[in-house]
Each structure stands twice: as structure tokens, then as C-alpha cells.
Amino acid sequence: MDRPTGKPEPSPQGAGSGAVRFRPGDVVMLECPFTEVTVTAVNRYHVSVRWPWSQVDPLAESYCWNGDMALPTPEDQDWDRLYFRTEPMAGALKAGDHCLVGIAPTVVHVVATHHFDPPLITGMLPRPTSYVEVLPQGEDYDPELEDQTFTFDPAGGEPIRLDLIFRPYAFLEAGDVVADCHGYAWRFDAVWDWHSLDGGRTVAPDWPLAQLNRDDRPPTSGDATSVARATAAGSHVEEVRRWTKLTLAKPAIQQR
Known part of the structure; x- marks a missing residue:
């Protein structure tokens, strides 16, 4: 069967x-x-x-x-x-x-x-x-x-x-909105799927990130601290590189 x-x-x-x-x-x-x-x-x-x-x-x-x-x-x-x-x-x-x-x-x-x-x-x-x-x-x-x-x-x-x-971007949940280091706002729709809300010109935000909201509400202090700590060093490119090293594949969801 x-x-x-x-x-x-x-x-x-x-x-x-x-x-x-x-x-x-x-x-x-x-x-x-x-x-x-x-x-x-x-x-x-x-x-x-x-x-x-x-x-x-x-x-x-x-x-x-x-x-x-x-x-x-x-x-x-x-x-x-x-x-x-x-x-x-x-x-x-x-x-x-x-x-x-x-x-x-x-x-x-x-x-x-x-x-x-x-x-x-x-x-x-x-x-x-x-x-x-x-x-x-x-x-x-x-x-x-x-x-x-x-x-x-x-x-x-x-x-x-x-x-x-x-888990890439383990510190984020679908729908989270963050600000990148340039002050641009981005919505995290899924892994490798970022949506620029106000003119970010790259495919993903530049780290470090600051969480702006979760579930359409301001983040808790714990969530905000977790995102800040996780992105204090590193980058989106390094997150992709780490995933690719483990999977030997290209990201399954196209960036936009």
C-alpha cells in the first residue's frame, strides 16, 4: 500500500x-x-x-x-x-x-x-x-x-x-516583525522567506536584529532579549551557510 x-x-x-x-x-x-x-x-x-x-x-x-x-x-x-x-x-x-x-x-x-x-x-x-x-x-x-x-x-x-x-532562525516565529541594523522593518514569513516592509533592498535583514512585534503585539522582554542575543554576532549569510553545510542542499524556499 x-x-x-x-x-x-x-x-x-x-x-x-x-x-x-x-x-x-x-x-x-x-x-x-x-x-x-x-x-x-x-x-x-x-x-x-x-x-x-x-x-x-x-x-x-x-x-x-x-x-x-x-x-x-x-x-x-x-x-x-x-x-x-x-x-x-x-x-x-x-x-x-x-x-x-x-x-x-x-x-x-x-x-x-x-x-x-x-x-x-x-x-x-x-x-x-x-x-x-x-x-x-x-x-x-x-x-x-x-x-x-x-x-x-x-x-x-x-x-x-x-x-x-x-533550526535556522530558531529564535523567530512566523509573522514576527524585526528591525535590521539599518532600521528597516522586515517580516519573517518562514525560513528563507523575508518580506521587506519599508524599503529594505536586500533579500534578508542585516544583523543584529531588534524584535518589533510578535502576534501583532509588542514582544515580551524575554523574546526581545533572545533575538538580540542570537543576532549580536553572525549574519543571514552565515545562517544559510550553516544550514547548507548540514543539508548539502540549497534552501527549499526561494528568497524574495
Whole structure:
């Protein structure tokens, strides 16, 4: 069974795993412990296994999921789009065999997050309330490509672990307004997505930054101090450079 391919509206609040809520631009270590499963079918392009972490949703009659998950083999075009792997590899497996399924530790960067209320119906339980879309190191996001990303439920049945490595502009939230060192006002819409409010002529504000408001209100003294301290040294260029060094990719959202 493939995961849903529809493109829900991104949630500006991000999607969470445990106490951490992820947002586009986050660099994350992704992994899932390898678990023993039973192989149900094998062909050139897929190895199907009995999925150990989800149950059939009895109320999702139109989906008719049978409890198996088809994982791509290296022969399939989606081989690099689904990070779950079998050990041993598919070529050594046949129906009835036992093998391990999991995700080896992989550095990824978050491209988008989605939130569902009510939870999304997929034919599987638990029903997801959020999705995270990620790309591996070395791959730039291309909005023209369909199904480029690996999409998963960070709080779903699979025991996926996500450890935040780096969050660019971690001291800001979407919608924050700041003044740059020249006195120009900028709105932080998303990572790498800055909007000049009064004539800034660059793609992003020059540090240090002073926070002007958050949620259309003056910032708290703690928030203002946090922004001032975080930008006392460094620059937007250095923030991009640090992210690029970890992801080996170009920023996913075009600057303007």
C-alpha cells in the first residue's frame, strides 16, 4: 500500500513528534528501529511485508487496506523516496521469510508540515493528525516534481525517532516583525522567506536584529532579549551557510 499522495495545505504551526514541533527548514536525524516482520510477497519492484505498527481501519471501507506494506526494491523508481528498508535486501527474500524492516539513521531536512483536523482517513490506524515531508542530504527541493519527498506521520504507529539537529532562525516565529541594523522593518514569513516592509533592498535583514512585534503585539522582554542575543554576532549569510553545510542542499524556499 502506498501512502496518500494528496497535497494538503501546509500548517504554519508545524507538526510534532513528542515535545518537539517541526517546521520547514529544520535539519533532523531520522531513524526507525529495525523490527522483525513476515514477507508476504516479492516481485522485481516490491517486497511486501505484514506491517507491524498499524492496524486496518474498519471504518475506512473505501480504502480496503489488507495489512501489508509494499516497499520498493532498487529496481523501482521510488527506491529513494521511501526510507524503510529490509534486512536482508529484497533479492534474498521470498514469501514466508522473516526479515527486519526499519530506517537507518538518516540526516534529512523538513520541506513542509501538514495538520489534519479531523484526523486523515488512510485505511490505517492510527489515523494521522499531521504529516512531515522531508528530503535527504544532497537533494534540493523542486516544487515542480511530484512525490519528491518522503512523507510520514511523526506521531503515528511506526516508532520513528526525530532528533532536531539545527533550526535556522530558531529564535523567530512566523509573522514576527524585526528591525535590521539599518532600521528597516522586515517580516519573517518562514525560513528563507523575508518580506521587506519599508524599503529594505536586500533579500534578508542585516544583523543584529531588534524584535518589533510578535502576534501583532509588542514582544515580551524575554523574546526581545533572545533575538538580540542570537543576532549580536553572525549574519543571514552565515545562517544559510550553516544550514547548507548540514543539508548539502540549497534552501527549499526561494528568497524574495
